[in-house]
Amino acid sequence: MILDGWIAQRLGVSALTRGALLEWQRRTLREIVARASAASPFYARHLIGVDPSEPGTLPFMDLRPLAEDPLALLCVPQGAVARAATLETSGTRGSRKRLFFSDEDLEDTKSFFAAGMAHVPGSRTLIAMGGERPGSVGALLGEALGRIGRVGFAEGPVSDPSAVLGRIAALNADSLVGVPAEMLALARTPGAGLVGPLRSVLLSGDAASRPLVAAVEAAFGCPVFRHYGMAETGYGAAVECARREGMHIREADLLVEVVDGEGRGLDDGEWGEIVVTTLTRRALPLIRYRTGDEGRILPGPCRCGSVLRRLEVRGRLDDRLTLPTGTVRLGELDEALHALPWLLGFDAAAGRGPGGVLLRLTLYSVSSSELERGREAESAVLGIPAVRDAWRGGTLRLECAIHRRPDGLRPGKKRILPLEKFPSAPNGSCGTSWTASGETFWSFHLLKRSGER
Structure with missing residues (x-):
């Protein structure tokens, strides 16, 4: 139940229930549709005549508006934008999309990171992700770790595994956060077994295969946790608990659906495209955004006792x-x-x-x-x-x-x-x-x- 207490506090309830969460999502969806329609030229056109009480009837959107005219999606004055990110990602196939975040949006991400990392063992974390700029994922994670009494070391992407292993030892780091492929390279570089002992590795930024997770666990002798997120979700979306049986979704901030190629909703357990709605985003909300990622909602509750749904992701649909x-x-x-x-x-x-x-x-x-x-x-x-x-x-x-x-x-x-x-x-x-x-x-x-x- 790694996120339940944090979300209960957000909702103002003593204990999180599925009913309270669904009511929160219904209310915040109505609010975000109304606010976006009033503040954004794009949504004023895109959401004409919609009924937010029927989420499945709202129109989909994809990355094209973010690449073609991102300012038309902005729902706050430009002076209220704390961070603008221009991304050329694998999912865009060459298009450059632009996203905007307010201070409140970044605060929500740091709060989620702190709640999610609180259950991941370790006190000194090497962050092998981009963190050179304020508001970047690595910088946000470093600030979040400080809030829970931990130290984060900004390393950046791994290009020289041997050098990074040396820094892990020099910093006495006992946990790692990084992209799966780069963590595999670290795990299989000579000397990896001499580092540590590590207490955890968290994989983020891409899908992680079962052999990769097993190899990282064996090399570093510690549990491996998976996290799913992208810039469109405020960098954080779902994270595994100690059971490691699927990633618990950040459901106070995100409404997650899985649809087939025709846009029809799929039952839990069925693979399809992940669609997200950012329920609490201020600067640039996304409503029924087709991520291009393939995933499924796992059926049934987690054995940890959480009421949050769990997500499994296996990569880009176009890969x-x-x-x-x-x-x-x-x-x-x-x-x-x-x-x-x-x-x-x-x-x-x-x-x-x-x-x-x-x-x-x-x-x-x-x-x-x-x-x-x-x-x-x-x-x-x-x-x-x-x-x-x-x-x-x-x-x-x-x-x-x-x-x-x-x-x-x-x-x-x-x-x-x-x-x-x-x-x-x-x-x-x-x-x-x-x-x-x-x-x-x-x-x-x-x-x-x-x-x-």
């Missing part, structure tokens, strides 16, 4: 590869490749190539590489049924490279990139070649069609 044999999600590549014990991380790119679809993978390892590494990677990727069937049918070419360079990781979220944005093998080679040079070991081979190997 997938469509093949004649089916669709392959980035999360499926994560599940297959993160299980390789020597893998630091990987990059993926896809596009049309000669004879069909080309999937290009670059895998990173700090250990010495040899032919066996390539075979293990090949076996892992071909364990995905749609990939295996397309490859056998000759409609998919798969290129794999293993890159040994400890400082070669690109920090941040992992996405399936267009081929033109992704480097090929050295000198553009293909076929089968295994070469080593200094700190870079390339094992680049083309997996041929069945019968041609």
Whole structure:
């Protein structure tokens, strides 16, 4: 019940009940629709004639207004904006969206961070997320930790895992917060087992596969918690409790739905697109915003006793590869490749190539590489049924490279990139070649069609 007490205090009740929470959401939804319609030129047009007592009838919105005319969504004077964030994210596919936050909005985020982190063990936390600017996620988390008597160290994104491990030891940090892919790189860098003992790791900013969570837990010998949030939700949306059976939603501030491709609401347990309404946002509220993230509401209550619904997220809806044999999600590549014990991380790119679809993978390892590494990677990727069937049918070419360079990781979220944005093998080679040079070991081979190997 990590958030229930905090939300009860927000609602002015002694103990949080589902009924009290639903009444709060109904009232705040009516208020935000009325305020947005009156204050925002965009919402004045977008919400004409709506009935806020029927949330499922309100029109959806997506990222386009945030990219095309964000000031038209603003519901406070520009002088009341405490932070403006311009983001070019994986979800926008190149569009730059702009978001605005008031002091009150940022205060709500810090309050949520403090409540959520209160149950995560640790007193000295290294924050491996962007925090160089006031109001950024790392800065807000650092302030929140101070409120609960803890110390936060702003590290920023991880690009050199060995150096970050050294700073963890030097700072005597006993907990970490970071992006899943970067925490995996830390966990599998030589020396990770000498750090600590750590008391917890919190993964945020991207979906985390089961093998990744298991690897981080094993390396650092501590529990791993997951958090879901994005700039549109005020950076925080849901966090796991000690049971770690789904992320409890920040339901006093967010109304979360899951819908299918046609916008129809789905039952608990069904996967679909996450839709959020920011019930208490002052500067730039979002009403039925289609996030582009895939998730589901877990059925039933959590064993911790909380009345809050729980969310499970498995990545971006558009991060997938469509093949004649089916669709392959980035999360499926994560599940297959993160299980390789020597893998630091990987990059993926896809596009049309000669004879069909080309999937290009670059895998990173700090250990010495040899032919066996390539075979293990090949076996892992071909364990995905749609990939295996397309490859056998000759409609998919798969290129794999293993890159040994400890400082070669690109920090941040992992996405399936267009081929033109992704480097090929050295000198553009293909076929089968295994070469080593200094700190870079390339094992680049083309997996041929069945019968041609």
